[in-house]
Amino acid sequence: MGKLFAVVVAIIALVSAALFASHIWWLPVDISAHGHAIDRQLSETMVTSGALFVLSQLALAVFAWRYGDRRDGRQVKTFPGGATSMVVFATVLVGAEILALTFVGSKVWAGIYQTPPDPNSLQIDVQSEQFAFYFRYPGPDGKFGATHPELINEASENYFGLDPANDISARDDIVVPTLTIPVNRPISLNLRAKDVGHSFYVPELRIQQDFVPGLAIPLHFTATQTGKHEIVCTQLCGLGHYNMRAYVEVMSQEQFDQWLKDKAAQQ
């Protein structure tokens, strides 16, 4: 029985590692300027933690093979230094690995999330609510109208709580349910939540950021390829969470300019 267990453990460990190593199930294509750093960090994490995983599982298999079928009940005292030193050794090894990954990973994360956006980036306001995303562009005047949560009214498509009756800059604001952006231009998002916590996740952009009610959270990135990809909410936000999604459509600068012009004409 011990030998069978050892074989099964070894097979599971090696097959799992092979699946990850061969990238059969891996991240989708990266369409962001910063994504290579995330991908490298993820690969390093997978290699180091994967190596430890395989080693520990093989060690488990060896011990199960060697000692699993003993019937005499004698205590095994062959491990050098005893069990305590083994536990200390394993704890230090795993702890050092986690610390190293944390320090290196934090640097990569901060390089993306903690850096200021490009001053020429395109500003887009994002409103999340149960269970949809809405995106606001400043319109031809280049100014966002002020938001007033008490004026939010879905029936008239006033998802941001604008006050066009009294605020001229709000009248030309463009509000759409699809994040439409030009390729190779820095984008700066301002994330707000109307009701509960949500999350903005686009795997292809290697971006995932929570919305927090009451906070305006900045997020910036540059898309490097045209195409259409799904934006999904990855914070369980209520009954309709499964259906909380939108799309990001990356187009050429010319197409984007025309799109913006068409939308402005509809206001």
Next chain:
Amino acid sequence: MQTHYAWIIGTVVLVASAVAAHGGPPASAGTVSGKVTYTGTPPKMKPIDMAKEPNCAKEHATAPVLTENVVTGPGSSLRWVVVYISAGDQGSTPGTETVRLDQKACQYIPHVLVVQPNQPLDIYNNDPHSHNIHPLAKVNPEWNRSQPAGAPPIHTKWELPEFIPVKCNVHPWMHGWHVVLNTSHYAVTGEDGSFSLSGLPPGKYTVTAWQEQFGTQTQDVTISGTESKTVDFVFKARPY
């Protein structure tokens, strides 16, 4: 013998009165009809982008659905205005017919429905995906229910008079109204803004017109015999 006839006549009169009092057709009934229009500049009816729900976006790809909070028509007419007898009501009959609300291609059809207290209301989901209907009632109990694709209709009713905004928790653009009225004398204006309230026994009435964004207006009208009276309502529209 004369006493005998008097009894028969008296009984007939009493029965006739009782029938009339319990909803039988009144001996004479008038009609109030008219049109609801606006002055000024109404808000634009904006196209609704349903990109989040590809099924619905596809359904409306050629002709996008427009916002329905203010629906205007030819001749400055206003659609979806509820016109009803708000005071002096008589001759009303209880609502017994089942009223139907459809959720189709991510729209509430009709946008505004009127029921009477305890009138059966059936809510259908005709779409190949879930909806979550959420009437934001204040006087009646508020509720919300998820209705997956292919689910049976929701059988419900409202007990108390109220103007209830209704939204879908999954599709923020879906918006409608359930109007619960204590009268069977009501009408919802169509594309031409016209309405007609018939079967009104002689009497003095207050007629109210309600529009979801512009509020209410009232007018008094007196009906004698079978006459038809015209009552028009004009709302002052604002662009925002």
